[in-house]
Amino acid sequence: MSRTDLGMPAFPRAAERATRDQRLRGNLRHATHTIRAKRATAVAELDDWQRLRAAGAAVKNRTLRHLDHYLLQAEAAVTEAGGTVHWAADAAEANRIVAGLVKRTGEREVVKVKSMATQETGLNAALEAEGIRAYETDLAELIVQLGHDRPSHILVPAIHRNRGEIRDIFRREMAAWGRPAPEALGDDPAELAEAARLHLREKFLRAKVGVSGANFLVAETGTLVVLESEGNGRMCLTLPDTLISVVGIEKIVPTWRDLEVFLQLLPRSSTAERMNPYTTTWTGTTDGDGPRAFHLVLLDNGRTDALADTVGRQALRCIRCSACLNVCPVYERAGGHAYGSAYPGPIGAILTPQLRGVTDPLDASLPYASSLCGACYEVCPVAIDIPEVLVHLRERVVEGGRVTRHGARVTIKPAKGHAAERAAMRAARWTFDHPRALRAGERLASRTRRLHPSRLRVLPGPARAWSDSRDLPAVPPEPFRDWWARHRAAKGERE
Amino acid sequence: MSGGRDVVLGRIRRALADVPAAERPEDVAVPRDYRTTHTDDDPARALDLLAARLADYRARVHRCGEQEIPRRVAELLAERGSRAVVVPGGLPSAWLSRAEGVEVVTDDPGLTHARLDGVRSVVTGCALAIAETGTLVLDASPDQGSRRISLIPDHHVCVVRAPAQVVASVPLALPRLDPARPLTWISGPSATSDIELDRVEGVHGPRVLDVIIATTDG
Numbered sequence: 041m042s043r044t045d046l047g048m049p050a051f052p053r054a055a056e057r058a059t060r061d062q063r064l065r066g067n068l069r070h071a072t073h074t075i076r077a078k079r080a081t082a083v084a085e086l087d088d089w090q091r092l093r094a095a096g097a098a099v100k101n102r103t104l105r106h107l108d109h110y111l112l113q114a115e116a117a118v119t120e121a122g123g124t125v126h127w128a129a130d131a132a133e134a135n136r137i138v139a140g141l142v143k144r145t146g147e148r149e150v151v152k153v154k155s156m157a158t159q160e161t162g163l164n165a166a167l168e169a170e171g172i173r174a175y176e177t178d179l180a181e182l183i184v185q186l187g188h189d190r191p192s193h194i195l196v197p198a199i200h201r202n203r204g205e206i207r208d209i210f211r212r213e214m215a216a217w218g219r220p221a222p223e224a225l226g227d228d229p230a231e232l233a234e235a236a237r238l239h240l241r242e243k244f245l246r247a248k249v250g251v252s253g254a255n256f257l258v259a260e261t262g263t264l265v266v267l268e269s270e271g272n273g274r275m276c277l278t279l280p281d282t283l284i285s286v287v288g289i290e291k292i293v294p295t296w297r298d299l300e301v302f303l304q305l306l307p308r309s310s311t312a313e314r315m316n317p318y319t320t321t322w323t324g325t326t327d328g329d330g331p332r333a334f335h336l337v338l339l340d341n342g343r344t345d346a347l348a349d350t351v352g353r354q355a356l357r358c359i360r361c362s363a364c365l366n367v368c369p370v371y372e373r374a375g376g377h378a379y380g381s382a383y384p385g386p387i388g389a390i391l392t393p394q395l396r397g398v399t400d401p402l403d404a405s406l407p408y409a410s411s412l413c414g415a416c417y418e419v420c421p422v423a424i425d426i427p428e429v430l431v432h433l434r435e436r437v438v439e440g441g442r443v444t445r446h447g448a449r450v451t452i453k454p455a456k457g458h459a460a461e462r463a464a465m466r467a468a469r470w471t472f473d474h475p476r477a478l479r480a481g482e483r484l485a486s487r488t489r490r491l492h493p494s495r496l497r498v499l500p501g502p503a504r505a506w507s508d509s510r511d512l513p514a515v516p517p518e519p520f521r522d523w524w525a526r527h528r529a530a531k532g533e534r535e
Numbered sequence: 536m537s538g539g540r541d542v543v544l545g546r547i548r549r550a551l552a553d554v555p556a557a558e559r560p561e562d563v564a565v566p567r568d569y570r571t572t573h574t575d576d577d578p579a580r581a582l583d584l585l586a587a588r589l590a591d592y593r594a595r596v597h598r599c600g601e602q603e604i605p606r607r608v609a610e611l612l613a614e615r616g617s618r619a620v621v622v623p624g625g626l627p628s629a630w631l632s633r634a635e636g637v638e639v640v641t642d643d644p645g646l647t648h649a650r651l652d653g654v655r656s657v658v659t660g661c662a663l664a665i666a667e668t669g670t671l672v673l674d675a676s677p678d679q680g681s682r683r684i685s686l687i688p689d690h691h692v693c694v695v696r697a698p699a700q701v702v703a704s705v706p707l708a709l710p711r712l713d714p715a716r717p718l719t720w721i722s723g724p725s726a727t728s729d730i731e732l733d734r735v736e737g738v739h740g741p742r743v744l745d746v747i748i749a750t751t752d753g
């Protein structure tokens with residue numbers, strides 16, 4: 041599969057770097073704490089939140105257990121409504137399909153709505169290689185793109201940048217991409233947003249091809265749903281002649297009615313609003329309104345491997361709200377870049393190793409980037425038991441075993457003695473060596489929990505050590521003890 | 536292309552080997568004991584809530600009787616200094632009857648995006664409004680027009696007819712909407728918090744959203 045972050049250092053090293061960056065940590069702390077508090081208020085408004093959450097989880101479980109059925113239903117509905125459906129087994133195939141579709145229009149540029157799926161597949165670089173320029177239009181994505189940078193948060197991808205840096209990036213880079221920044225551009229956010237508005241407006245008005253993801257795909261009707269705030273999504277979804285949407289196969293919900301659950305869960309969990317400023321839904325094409333051609337690219341890229349794992353499968357319920365990032369003491373200190381993929385924070389720690397496998401040192405270290413405090417589970421609107429999956433993946437790293445990779449059953453070796461193990465150890469130690477991250481986690485964990493994961497206390501083997509952080513550095517039970525002891529002493533552990 | 540399809544479907548079926556062959560999708564229970572609405576049935580209360588929630592997200596709310604719509608529309612256009620306004624083909628013609636000296640451009644597929652970009656305001660109706668979330672839903676009906684007309688101009692005046700078009704909650708809204716139509720849900724003017732989490736209103740969509748809640752027999 042395509043790696044958007046070739047050459048990324050494993051989690052702990054990147055995390056260490058972020059920890060030393062005072063400004064980055066200040067920005068992150070401010071952002072996560074602010075959104076976290078607002079989310080709590082938005083959620084508290086609904087006294088049936090836990091019921092909505094249970095319904096959301098159940099709808100997604102139903103979908104995942106019958107995913108082939110719902111995908112075929114969606115395919116038929118989209119086709120019936122005038123769309124064309126494509127299937128991509130991996131990132132390379134998805135990128136090839138999109139590039140081919142763009143070329144067939146004769147165009148050499150596309151406007152893009154923020155989409156995690158296309159970040160995951162590295163679409164922009166793939167299009168670039170085919171001579172097609174992709175313009176990101178979400179303000180934060182624009183900042184990231186113009187800054188030759190990578191996103192660090194799902195909801196606010198440029199949160200690691202402050203206003204002065206953004207002004208400098210706009211002044212320096214905008215001219216090379218289109219309308220230059222105004223001469224005397226200051227660093228007031230309203231002024232910067234205005235500069236982005238002017239810079240992008242000419243692109244929207246002339247764009248012939250739009251590329252998007254989707255938050256939901258309704259199987260029974262073939263309807264796609266995109267939630268956003270700025271209006272760049274509406275521009276990309278309605279002004280071009282051709283619209284190409286790359287959508288993970290897990291984004292399906294069975295019925296139109298099911299949206300009543302997710303349109304309540306997602307905005308409050310994500311931007312902490314009762315409703316986000318704009319939501320667009322469309323079904324195929326409509327005469328005289330919006331794109332004349334609509335292509336849906338259904339993306340696997342490791343999702344079916346996660347689906348094959350009965351514990352890990354629940355990660356596919358994720359609706360990418362980013363609530364788990366904002367409460368995570370490890371994310372707050374490590375920053376989004378340390379996770380080395382489009383998916384930072386707790387969700388990245390369980391999703392990336394499942395999509396890409398755990399043989400790479402970075403991916404093997406991700407399940408250790410957690411104190412297992414459980415705060416992520418608490419806020420997850422679809423009740424993904426992230427700690428349970430983390431522990432499960434740690435066992436996989438340590439003990440190896442049967443997994444599904446690229447659709448085939450394979451046996452992976454224990455990480456013992458490999459680079460993957462060393463990376464995992466460093467991630468674990470990094471987490472332990474930052475007591476404030478741990479303590480913050482414990483404080484959150486000690487609050488009353490609903491739907492709390494109960495399995496943690498009884499997990500065997502290596503899991504035990506991670507679920508009882510208070511006893512550290514007391515000796516954990518077999519077989520984890522040997523493994524830990526051996527590597528505490530191993531040379532090179534400080535690299 | 537069919538290669539990818541067969542590959543993905545095959546992988547899914549193998550991945551779901553643990554799901555009993557006899558299990559149907561409906562066999563996976565979905566508890567629906569969440570609320571249909573968080574608001575009581577009183578229509579007057581729903582209207583007040585709608586107005587409050589719209590304002591909370593910085594839409595400007597104007598309440599009046601139905602007969603007052605033309606005057607309110609004229610005032611709002613004048614206030615923004617709009618010389619041109621785009622309207623959907625099926626907008627009640629009376630609504631613009633008081634807007635003197637304002638060029639009225641009618642929504643039409645032949646209008647270029649660039650032409651629309653030169654028009655300051657747009658006036659539309661809506662399909663419905665959701666009180667709890669302060670949301671307007673447009674479904675491209677004749678009094679609302681194509682999606683782009685409520686997007687490109689900088690000033691959107693949206694008329695909600697109360698109480699008929701007001702529902703309390705999201706679960707009450709969905710059954711009244713047709714998924715086959717392109718829908719735009721609008722909750723306040725466009726906004727971003729991407730720079731240091733400072734909220735800035737107005738990025739790409741209309742920066743000013745005026746909502747006229749017009750009560751029948753007002």
Ligand code: SF4
Nearest residue numbers: 358359361362364420
């Ligand atoms: S795992 Fe849950 S909390 Fe985290 S992004 Fe996904 S849905 Fe949101």
